[in-house]
Amino acid sequence: MTRRRSPLPPAPLPQRRGVDPVRLKMPLDGEWATVRDHLVERLPVGADVVDAMLGDGAFVGLDGPVRADALFAPGTTLWFHRELAEEIPVPFAIEVLYRDEHLVVADKPHFLATTPRGSHITETALSRLRHDLELPALSPAHRLDRMTAGLVMFCVRTEERGAYQTLFRDRKVSKEYEAIAPYEPGLTLPRTVRSRIEKVRGIVAAREIEGEPNSESRIELIERRGDLGRYRLNPVTGRTHQLRVHMNALGVPIVGDPYFPVLTEQAPGDFNRPLQLLARRLEFTDPVTGVEHRIESGRTLEAWSVAG
DSSP, X not given: OOOOOOOOOOOSSOOBTTBOOEEEEOOSSOOOSBHHHHHHHHSTTOHHHHHHHXXXXXXXXXXXXXXXXXXXXXXXXXXXXXXXXXXXXXOSOOEEXXXXXXXXXXXXXXXXXXXXXXTBSSSBHHHHHHHHHTOTTOEESSOOOXXXXXXXXXXXXXXXXXXXXXXXXXXXXXXXXXXXXXXXXXXXXXXXXXXXXXXXXXXXXXXXXXXXXXXXXXXXXXXXXXXXXXXXXXXXXXXXXXXXXXXXXXXXXXXXXXXXXXXXXXXXXXXXXXXXXXXXXXXXXXXXXXXXXXXXXXXXXXXXXXXX
16 A cells, blocks of 8 residues: 655745745754754855854744754754845746636746746746745646746645646647747648657757657648748647757747757847747636636737738
8 A cells, every 4th residue: 555645844934035945854864963063064055154044043943943052853854045146137027817716827928937947046937926926835737948938827726736737747738839930831731740859957958869759749830921930839748848849840940949950058138039939828627616718828929020
């Protein structure tokens, strides 16, 4: 019989700017006499910083702030706030298109990451929405690439997150994207593209490799303006960079893509060349309320506006 894990205790520290405190669990064995000894060895900040944080009561357990002379207790948990580095603000608003007691669907701008990761912590859709909507338990039902604009769904209640994430896992959400890319008269569309996509940790761009297909996208041309086309993209699967990889493989890489066909560097704070890819529509049956949802982004892709 599978034993269920006990739920994690709630953090005794509030979020800061929509960012959770760091949860640190003490090892089950070790020869440290005090919690301080373990923290000095474990945290890459130096003994002076650890001592200052202990003096300020920055490390908090379930019973309150941890004293500098507290004995090491195997398996116990404490929390603290990591110092947040200054981030370049993404100068575009995130709009909430739908909100009820279960769901938030937001219209994300280009350049704003969905969730904290790497150097993007506070300048993310999740952190902004948690702070602005005063919903500290908000969590993503799925993710949208930082360079892609459009619709992202978030769960309000932690206990319902699995139901909404399962919608995407089981492909019960109809997703429609829009992209601006070169017009290629010799390309026969619509068509369904299937291939095997691999994303290697440490390498920024995904790639196609030989093997059994694990990705599928339907691609069609909506209209043409000069050398550019406006394309409708319907991903059946959700591999990393899938639509970008498939458009590039067809010889029509998406305008503004810094990864395909050639990896190009973008300076931090350069918001002048957004990827012309938009998550346009989400359509699904709410697994909690049974409500039928069809939500559309209000954004437009600027390359198409200037092409006319």
